[in-house]
Each structure stands twice: as structure tokens, then as C-alpha cells.
Amino acid sequence: MSASTQDRGITARLAALDEALDAASAVLEPAELEAARQRWHRVEQRAGIGVEHTVVGLFGATGSGKSSLFNALAGRDLARVAATRPTTRDPRAVLWGEEPPEWLGIGERHRPGRGPVTAALEDRDGAPRGGWRRLLGSGREGRGEAGHGGLLLVDLPDFDSVRTEHRAVVERFRARVDVMIWVFDPQKYADHVAHAEFVEPLARHGGTMLAVLNQADRLSEEERGIVLEDLGRQLRADGVARLLHRQPLAVSAATGEGLDAVASALAQVAAGRDAANRRLAAELDALTETLGTLDDGPGMAGMTDAALEDLAEGLYEAIEGPRLAEASGEARRREALAGTGWPPLRWVGRLRRDPLERLGVTRPTGPAASVSRLDLPPMGPAARSGVSTAVRRCAAAAGEDAGEPWHHAVREAARSRADELPEALERAVAGVDFERGRRRWWWRPLAALQWLGLAGLVAGLGWLTALFAADYLRLGLPEPPTLRGTGIPAPTALLVWGALMALVLGLAGRWAARLSARRHIARVRAAMLRGCRETAEELVGTPVRRLVAAQTRLRRALRAARA
Numbered sequence: 270m271s272a273s274t275q276d277r278g279i280t281a282r283l284a285a286l287d288e289a290l291d292a293a294s295a296v297l298e299p300a301e302l303e304a305a306r307q308r309w310h311r312v313e314q315r316a317g318i319g320v321e322h323t324v325v326g327l328f329g330a331t332g333s334g335k336s337s338l339f340n341a342l343a344g345r346d347l348a349r350v351a352a353t354r355p356t357t358r359d360p361r362a363v364l365w366g367e368e369p370p371e372w373l374g375i376g377e378r379h380r381p382g383r384g385p386v387t388a389a390l391e392d393r394d395g396a397p398r399g400g401w402r403r404l405l406g407s408g409r410e411g412r413g414e415a416g417h418g419g420l421l422l423v424d425l426p427d428f429d430s431v432r433t434e435h436r437a438v439v440e441r442f443r444a445r446v447d448v449m450i451w452v453f454d455p456q457k458y459a460d461h462v463a464h465a466e467f468v469e470p471l472a473r474h475g476g477t478m479l480a481v482l483n484q485a486d487r488l489s490e491e492e493r494g495i496v497l498e499d500l501g502r503q504l505r506a507d508g509v510a511r512l513l514h515r516q517p518l519a520v521s522a523a524t525g526e527g528l529d530a531v532a533s534a535l536a537q538v539a540a541g542r543d544a545a546n547r548r549l550a551a552e553l554d555a556l557t558e559t560l561g562t563l564d565d566g567p568g569m570a571g572m573t574d575a576a577l578e579d580l581a582e583g584l585y586e587a588i589e590g591p592r593l594a595e596a597s598g599e600a601r602r603r604e605a606l607a608g609t610g611w612p613p614l615r616w617v618g619r620l621r622r623d624p625l626e627r628l629g630v631t632r633p634t635g636p637a638a639s640v641s642r643l644d645l646p647p648m649g650p651a652a653r654s655g656v657s658t659a660v661r662r663c664a665a666a667a668g669e670d671a672g673e674p675w676h677h678a679v680r681e682a683a684r685s686r687a688d689e690l691p692e693a694l695e696r697a698v699a700g701v702d703f704e705r706g707r708r709r710w711w712w713r714p715l716a717a718l719q720w721l722g723l724a725g726l727v728a729g730l731g732w733l734t735a736l737f738a739a740d741y742l743r744l745g746l747p748e749p750p751t752l753r754g755t756g757i758p759a760p761t762a763l764l765v766w767g768a769l770m771a772l773v774l775g776l777a778g779r780w781a782a783r784l785s786a787r788r789h790i791a792r793v794r795a796a797m798l799r800g801c802r803e804t805a806e807e808l809v810g811t812p813v814r815r816l817v818a819a820q821t822r823l824r825r826a827l828r829a830a831r832a
């Protein structure tokens with residue numbers, strides 16, 4: 270695979286991981302998300318340089334001789350070397366080959382062969398000495414014998430001094446370099462804290478590594494052997510599995526000893542041009558793996574229609590919708606009876622308390638046909654707990670089969686706006702038309718018939734009373750006419766007809782009022798359920814759907830990042 274093809278793959282993987290990070294923000298803890306994002310940024314920055322260049326970083330404790338090695342490899346005194354600790358604060362770079370498109374935020378940039386020649390490494394003719402010059406090349410265009418697109422050697426601050434900002438710089442460069450050179454010195458090479466806190470975590474770096482034991486000129490041949498062996502063992506214990514040289518190299522920035530081997534290793538890596546690719550791929554693999562832990566287990570059931578319907582029903586029950594609908598139906602029935610009942614007894618119905626009022630819903634004033642929001646009683650603790658139960662049940666259904674952290678996140682999403690539910694439900698119910706005081710078309714004819722019947726009854730009764738009084742007073746009124754063919758006197762017939770009308774119309778009115786109330790209940794119930802469903806969709810369904818969409822997006826992005 271050519272370097273440029275790989276590069277395109279890395280760009281695509283970076284884009285996919287960017288998308289994955291975006292989706293993962295729905296479930297990742299802010300600190301974890303931030304760490305992952307920073308890591309992504311570091312890789313992106315390194316990728317910006319392209320794979321034609323190889324970035325090499327000098328890592329090590331303060332005083333180990335990173336800057337001295339940097340100078341020695343560059344062939345010039347570019348970095349300050351001092352006995353006071355720590356010395357290096359800002360990273361500085363020396364570049365062999367072409368200018369990279371991106372400098373990784375390094376302010377101090379140099380070319381080899383500029384500045385004063387390191388005195389100790391000077392040949393008699395004034396030119397820097399050492400085979401590494403030949404291998405790495407010199408000057409602006411120099412590419413050395415090995416030939417490479419570009420080699421960027423970076424001198425870094427220490428990781429073990431009291432200056433925490435130094436450590437932050439080193440951390441930042443961790444993902445930006447392709448090759449790590451570990452610089453140890455004979456005094457501190459075995460320092461437990463440095464190994465445990467830095468070498469071990471960085472050993473998982475996945476990139477190409479080289480370990481050098483600097484200041485070897487200060488050790489006897491025998492000591493060198495012991496220290497190198499000891500250091501090699503220590504590195505293996507740290508988990509540093511792959512080194513450019515199987516064993517740490519003994520070098521000396523002061524005498525130039527061992528630098529040939531270092532330069533040759535670097536030139537080889539740079540010429541192979543695969544360190545950058547390997548490094549970037551390893552970083553992307555690690556990030557993909559981290560985010561991949563969010564993607565084990567099957568997908569969520571999500572907000573199905575059935576779950577939403579179930580939630581709407583639950584909310585309807587919680588707000589005592591059935592009781593409210595029944596009470597409203599009963600109120601309607603009584604209104605119908607009051608409008609169509611037998612006129613002399615209509616007032617009896619008004620003596621009883623309105624069923625809606627008994628539930629705390631007050632009759633609106635004016636011509637308003639619906640119950641206004643203020644007329645509803647506030648939701649009590651029982652209703653609130655009913656709402657919570659319904660939401661919990663819905664969240665459990667939506668998160669079914671989902672592994673962590675999605676299972677937890679879906680519960681959180683479902684509950685995220687639960688505080689707004691009681692008020693929203695009250696608003697929804699308040700918007701329902703309870704049809705208070707609205708007359709139905711059949712009331713008027715029924716009432717007219719009732720009055721007609723009553724008129725007959727009163728007329729018959731009056732007539733009979735007059736006849737009775739006249740008979741008593743011996744006034745001898747003419748006999749009333751009789752119904753043709755039956756011989757029933759007209760006043761009696763009127764009285765009976767009026768009574769029968771009252772009875773039949775009363776029964777018919779009751780039947781019609783009950784039927785009308787039942788229909789009313791169905792209408793009110795449907796309207797309240799609709800309100801509950803809309804509220805559930807807005808405050809519970811939408812956040813859950815958003816989470817499901819995030820999971821789908823994450824999975825798609827991870828698939829692309831793995832490809």
C-alpha cells in the first residue's frame with residue numbers, strides 16, 4: 270500500500286471518528302469525552318503533516334541529556350544545555366528535508382548545520398563530525414544517504430521535574446511523534462516513579478521506539494554491560510515490547526559514541542516512511558477501540574409506537590383521566606336532564622353538587638365551553654408518582670436489550686424532562702373541550718314536548734277540578750265531551766295523556782342523556798389521551814429518539830472507522 274493511499278484512509282478514519290465522538294457525547298462522561306477529543310485532535314494534527322515526514326521525539330528525565338543529544342544529532346548547538354534543572358521548557362525542532370505543511374505548534378525551528386558547531390564534536394577542519402551527518406544529511410535540502418521525505422527531530426522538556434507544564438507538553442507530543450527516543454542516564458535510569466508514571470503508560474503508545482543510555486562515557490565497560498542489561502529488563506517489565514534495537518543503545522552526546530547507530534536507525538525509519546502510517550493507524554485503532562466499548566451488545570428497541578401508546582395510557586391513568594371523563598359525562602347527563610326533564614322537577618337535579626366540581630374542576634364563567642387551565646386542581650403526589658412510574662416503564666421498554674451505557678442513558682433521556690411533565694399534562698387536559706353548558710339539538714324539541722304534556726296534564730287537572738267544584742256547588746255545568754268511541758271524558762283523557770307524556774318523555778330523556786353522556790365520555794377520553802400522547806412524544810419520546818439516533822450514528826461511524 271502506498272503512503273498516499275494510506276493517508277487517504279487515515280483522513281477518512283479521522284472523519285469517521287470525529288462523527289463517532291460527536292455521537293458518543295450522548296453517553297460518555299464529560300471528562301472521558303474531553304480526553305478522547307484531545308486525543309483525536311493530536312492525531313489529526315499529526316496527520317496534517319502527512320506521512321512523508323517522520324517526527325522523532327526525545328523523551329526522558331531532566332538532565333538525562335535530551336538537549337545534548339539533540340545538538341549532537343543536529344551537529345550544532347541549537348538547544349541550551351545546562352547543569353541547572355530543568356533546562357528545556359519549550360519544544361524545539363530540527364528538520365532534515367522538505368518543509369512540513371504543519372509544525373505541530375513548535376515555535377523554535379532549525380535546520381541542521383546552522384549555529385555554532387558543538388565544540389566537542391568538531392573535527393579539526395571545523396565541520397561537525399560523525400557518520401550520522403552522512404546518514405541524515407545536512408543543510409536545507411539535505412536528505413542524507415538513506416533518503417527520506419523529511420525528518421523532524423524534536424527536543425522535549427522533561428517529564429519528571431516539578432514543573433507540571435513540562436509534563437503537559439510531553440503528554441501533548443505523545444500522539445504527535447512517530448518515533449519515541451527514550452533517553453536514560455546512568456544515575457536515574459531505574460527511577461521507579463519515572464518508569465511507573467511515564468514509561469509504562471507511554472509504552473502503550475504503539476509507535477516505533479528507541480531506547481538509549483546516554484552519558485555512557487561516564488561508565489566503565491563493565492558497568493555499561495550491567496546497566497544496559499538492567500535497563501533492558503526494566504523496559505520489558507514496563508511493557509515496551511518493540512524497540513528499533515532489541516537492546517538499549519549505549520551512547521554519549523559528549524563524545525558522539527553510539528550516535529551512528531541512532532542516526533542509522535532513524536534514517537532507516539524515515540526512509541521506510543511507514544513509521545508515521547503505523548503510528549497514526551495505531552492511534553486510530555486505540556481510539557476506535559475505546560469508543561468501540563460503547564458499541565457492544567445489540568441495539569435498543571427505542572421508542573416504539575406501542576411503548577409511546579403505553580406511556581400515554583399510563584399518563585392518562587396517572588392524571589386520573591378516567592375519573593375526570595366519568596365525572597364530565599355525569600355532569601353532561603345531568604345538564605341534559607336539567608334541560609329536558611319534567612319541568613316541575615327540574616330544580617331537584619340542581620340541588621346535587623356538580624361531579625366535576627367535586628374533583629376540584631370548577632365551572633367556567635361566561636360563555637366559555639371549555640374548562641380553563643386554572644379551573645383544574647394541581648397534580649397531587651399520587652399523580653406525580655404515577656407519572657414517574659409510567660415514564661420508568663416506557664424507558665425500560667425503550668432500553669430493552671441495550672447494553673451499558675445505553676441502557677442507563679435511555680433511562681436518563683426518558684427522565685430528562687420529567688419535571689416538566691405535570692405542568693404540561695395539566696396544560697394538555699386544560700385544552701380539552703369538556704363541552705360544559707353546551708346545548709344539544711335534541712334538548713329543545715324534547716323540552717317542548719315536555720311542556721306540551723305538562724300543559725295537557727294541567728288543563729285536564731284544572732278541568733276536572735272545575736267540574737268537581739261545580740258539582741259540589743250544584744251549579745250543573747254541562748257534561749264534558751268524551752273521546753269518540755271510548756266514552757272517556759276529555760279532561761280525564763287530557764290528564765292521563767299529560768301524565769303518560771311525562772313518563773314516556775322522562776324515560777326517553779334519561780335514555781338519550783345517558784347515551785349522549787357515553788359519547789361525551791368517549792370524546793373527552795380521546796381528547797385527553799391525544800393530549801397525553803403529544804406530551805409524551807415531546808417530553809419523553811423526542812429525547813429517547815435522539816439517543817437512539819446517536820447510537821445508530823455511532824455504530825455507523827465506528828464501522829467506517831474500522832474499515
Ligand SMILES: Nc1nc2c(ncn2[C@@H]2O[C@H](COP(=O)(O)OP(=O)(O)OP(=O)(O)O)[C@@H](O)[C@H]2O)c(=O)[nH]1
Nearest residue numbers: 332333334335336337351355356357427484522523
Ligand atoms: N558526560 C556527559 N555529560 C552529558 C552527556 N549528555 C549530557 N550531559 C550533561 O548533562 C547535563 C544535562 O544535559 P541536558 O542535555 O541539558 O539534559 P536534558 O535532558 O535536556 O535536561 P532538561 O532539559 O532539563 O530536561 C548537562 O550538563 C550536559 O552537559 C553525555 O553524554 N556525557
Ligand SMILES: [Mg+2]
Nearest residue numbers: 335336356357
Ligand atoms: Mg533539555
